[in-house]
Amino acid sequence: MNIAVLGSKRVGKSSILKVVFQKMSPNETLFIESTTRVDEVKIQNNPYTRCTILDFPGTFEISQMTSLERRFLQDSAMIIYVLDAQDEPYNKSLEKLVSLMSEVYSFNPHCKIEVFCHKIDGDMFVNDDVKLGVLNEVSEIVRFDTTERKLPEPSFHLTSIYDLSIFEAMSKCIQKITPGVGHMQNLLDILMSHCRIDKVYVFDVISKLYIATDSTPVDLISYELCSDMIDVVIDVSCIYGVGEDENFNNAFDGKSTSVIRLDTGLTLYLREVEHLLALVCLVKDDNFERHHLIDYNIDRFKEGAKKILDAREKWVKEQEEVKG
Amino acid sequence: MEENDPNKKVLLMGKSGAGKTSMRSIIFANFMPKDTMRLGFTNSINQSNIRFLGTLSLALWDCGGQDHFMQHYFESQRDTLFRNVQVLIYVFDVHSEDQRDMNYYRSCVDAIQDHSPTAHIFVLIHKMDLIPVEKRDEAFNKKEREVVKNSAGLNVICFKTSIWDETLYLAWSRIVHYLIPNSDVLTQSLNRFCSACEADEVVLFEKSTFLVISNFSSKQHKDVHRFEKISNIVKQFKLSCSKAAARFKSMTVMNTNFCAFVDEFTSSTYIMLISSDSTILPALTQMNIDLAKKHFEGVVRASTAVAQ
Ligand SMILES: Nc1nc2c(ncn2[C@@H]2O[C@H](COP(=O)(O)OP(=O)(O)OP(=O)(O)O)[C@@H](O)[C@H]2O)c(=O)[nH]1
Ligand SMILES: Nc1nc2c(ncn2[C@@H]2O[C@H](COP(=O)(O)OP(=O)(O)OP(=O)(O)O)[C@@H](O)[C@H]2O)c(=O)[nH]1
Ligand SMILES: [Mg+2]
Ligand SMILES: [Mg+2]
Numbered sequence: 156m157n158i159a160v161l162g163s164k165r166v167g168k169s170s171i172l173k174v175v176f177q178k179m180s181p182n183e184t185l186f187i188e189s190t191t192r193v194d195e196v197k198i199q200n201n202p203y204t205r206c207t208i209l210d211f212p213g214t215f216e217i218s219q220m221t222s223l224e225r226r227f228l229q230d231s232a233m234i235i236y237v238l239d240a241q242d243e244p245y246n247k248s249l250e251k252l253v254s255l256m257s258e259v260y261s262f263n264p265h266c267k268i269e270v271f272c273h274k275i276d277g278d279m280f281v282n283d284d285v286k287l288g289v290l291n292e293v294s295e296i297v298r299f300d301t302t303e304r305k306l307p308e309p310s311f312h313l314t315s316i317y318d319l320s321i322f323e324a325m326s327k328c329i330q331k332i333t334p335g336v337g338h339m340q341n342l343l344d345i346l347m348s349h350c351r352i353d354k355v356y357v358f359d360v361i362s363k364l365y366i367a368t369d370s371t372p373v374d375l376i377s378y379e380l381c382s383d384m385i386d387v388v389i390d391v392s393c394i395y396g397v398g399e400d401e402n403f404n405n406a407f408d409g410k411s412t413s414v415i416r417l418d419t420g421l422t423l424y425l426r427e428v429e430h431l432l433a434l435v436c437l438v439k440d441d442n443f444e445r446h447h448l449i450d451y452n453i454d455r456f457k458e459g460a461k462k463i464l465d466a467r468e469k470w471v472k473e474q475e476e477v478k479g
Numbered sequence: 480m481e482e483n484d485p486n487k488k489v490l491l492m493g494k495s496g497a498g499k500t501s502m503r504s505i506i507f508a509n510f511m512p513k514d515t516m517r518l519g520f521t522n523s524i525n526q527s528n529i530r531f532l533g534t535l536s537l538a539l540w541d542c543g544g545q546d547h548f549m550q551h552y553f554e555s556q557r558d559t560l561f562r563n564v565q566v567l568i569y570v571f572d573v574h575s576e577d578q579r580d581m582n583y584y585r586s587c588v589d590a591i592q593d594h595s596p597t598a599h600i601f602v603l604i605h606k607m608d609l610i611p612v613e614k615r616d617e618a619f620n621k622k623e624r625e626v627v628k629n630s631a632g633l634n635v636i637c638f639k640t641s642i643w644d645e646t647l648y649l650a651w652s653r654i655v656h657y658l659i660p661n662s663d664v665l666t667q668s669l670n671r672f673c674s675a676c677e678a679d680e681v682v683l684f685e686k687s688t689f690l691v692i693s694n695f696s697s698k699q700h701k702d703v704h705r706f707e708k709i710s711n712i713v714k715q716f717k718l719s720c721s722k723a724a725a726r727f728k729s730m731t732v733m734n735t736n737f738c739a740f741v742d743e744f745t746s747s748t749y750i751m752l753i754s755s756d757s758t759i760l761p762a763l764t765q766m767n768i769d770l771a772k773k774h775f776e777g778v779v780r781a782s783t784a785v786a787q
Pocket of ligand 4: 500543
């Protein structure tokens with residue numbers, strides 16, 4: 156499955172990929188060199204997070220695309236279009252987006268388009284109203300142009316590499332093109348209501364993207380806490396939980412479990428569900444008392460998730476065979 | 480008298496921009512490393528009193544390092560500044576070759592010799608992250624030799640540090656160790672507790688800084704820097720919790736090979752206990768920790784008590 160990342164020069168496309176998938180710290184991105192040709196980044200963290208991301212150069216023009224670039228776009232299930240929110244006015248970049256959309260839909264009608272209003276950080280965006288203002292402005296311009304040309308409307312995200320918003324947006328994007336996510340969500344909703352859990356995520360332990368969550372809204376604070384918990388679990392396990400000649404991959408295993416109790420009356424609970432996949436949930440202390448019940452239900456969830464995974468594997472194989 | 484004075488005077492000195500205020504803010508004021516980029520220079524001396532382990536009180540003198548301040552320290556302020564000092568911490572920026580810096584260090588050593596001859600001297604060769612990994616030892620050794628040459632024969636301990644990794648916690652854990660009057664009491668009690676729980680090791684951290692206060696291991700471990708790493712990991716997590724307006728009370732982490740407990744212990748400490756014996760039920764260990772809390776309250780108090 157391919158995701159193409161496009162947008163004007165220096166809007167932050169390569170930075171996003173480095174920060175999310177290659178653990179680069181945000182301030183190191185200042186030194187990233189401009190991309191000169193399409194870079195393929197293969198992601199294979201676990202069976203659920205598996206795709207190829209195509210990092211396009213900012214100089215790319217749809218009107219002058221090469222046959223290779225065309226092939227890339229044809230094969231992409233999704234295009235992420237990055238817009239620099241700190242670089243007003245947006246008209247030119249948005250015009251580019253709309254002409255890109257109408258061209259791409261002509262040869263890849265099922266492609267999903269996601270717009271990242273990026274670099275929403277720094278002094279300009281301390282206040283939430285300003286952020287929402289950008290979102291409204293951008294979506295209105297695009298909506299006007301797309302209705303005029305009878306194109307489907309894309310989705311919009313506010314992102315920055317300096318906080319978790321980029322991880323949240325990327326999580327949502329990958330879920331949109333991953334079959335079986337809806338079933339996972341149903342299973343998580345069931346788990347949640349059986350055990351009175353407040354919020355539950357299934358994480359890719361390596362990138363800390365969540366590959367599924369229950370159907371209640373995601374708030375960045377709970378996401379960040381769960382994501383930081385994974386850091387703690389992995390770091391501590393790398394020190395005490397690996398043998399002489401083992402590495403990171405052995406730190407997180409079938410028995411990996413963690414409980415963190417907060418003074419707000421909430422407990423964070425983590426369990427392994429699959430190789431390098433972790434289920435993390437927030438539970439009120441009172442409901443965590445019955446934690447055998449939670450464990451029992453998580454085991455049922457694991458069985459269900461395994462079935463979804465197997466079905467997906469089969470589907471992917473079939474797709475590959477069709478393609479030959 | 481200095482050794483037992485509950486008010487411990489700690490001088491933090493070094494050239495402007497060396498990173499003194501940064502490290503102090505990270506260790507004692509819950510700054511994230513990246514927050515230090517916003518710090519301005521320190522105007523003359525910033526004095527803060529820090530409560531540590533309940534009853535100890537550190538008077539931390541963060542001395543701004545611009546040249547005109549430095550001159551005052553060695554002239555008009557010399558007698559007061561360098562009197563009653565328990566610990567001098569001198570910070571060098573590892574990639575600065577400025578000869579004045581070494582001269583200032585030399586002047587500090589001389590002043591300490593005159594006014595606080597029993598003080599402990601620590602030198603931090605700082606910002607090691609700016610040196611490529613494979614060149615760090617060489618850069619450190621070179622600077623250390625130079626420091627020793629300029630220390631007038633006094634006993635100095637050098638550390639390589641950076642705010643971006645756990646080395647900062649190692650250096651400061653060692654430094655505060657010198658400020659705890661009876662740390663042996665703690666180690667002995669931890670030893671007994673460790674055997675009683677059949678644990679691999681137990682470590683005591685100071686509650687607000689997460690510096691290592693004491694530890695006991697019944698098993699060898701390949702990673703000698705693990706305690707600083709844990710300090711760093713847990714402190715970062717503590718800060719993330721505070722962003723969510725929460726404080727963590729306890730955590731357990733386990734996989735097939737081990738189980739780690741980190742728990743609020745006495746009123747001024749957290750404890751970490753590591754167990755690799757899967758036949759010991761976690762609930763039992765948790766109970767042992769809970770039962771030991773009261774006893775250790777007294778032990779910690781005794782370790783910080785001033786001998787009469
Ligand atoms: N403030 C801020 N700056 C960012 C963010 N993301 C990226 N940048 C900066 O934007 C600049 C350009 O980043 P790149 O990732 O090279 O941009 P690009 O879109 O790949 O550029 P081309 O390859 O030339 O098309 C770098 O200096 C990044 O540090 C962000 O979220 N916030
Ligand atoms: N790369 C790197 N930068 C650091 C480190 N420690 C501090 N800095 C940076 O160095 C700069 C100066 O730090 P300060 O702590 O203000 O320096 P200072 O020694 O207090 O300076 P004065 O108050 O003028 O004496 C800040 O921008 C810090 O972010 C480090 O370990 N590595
Ligand atoms: Mg690029
Ligand atoms: Mg300062």
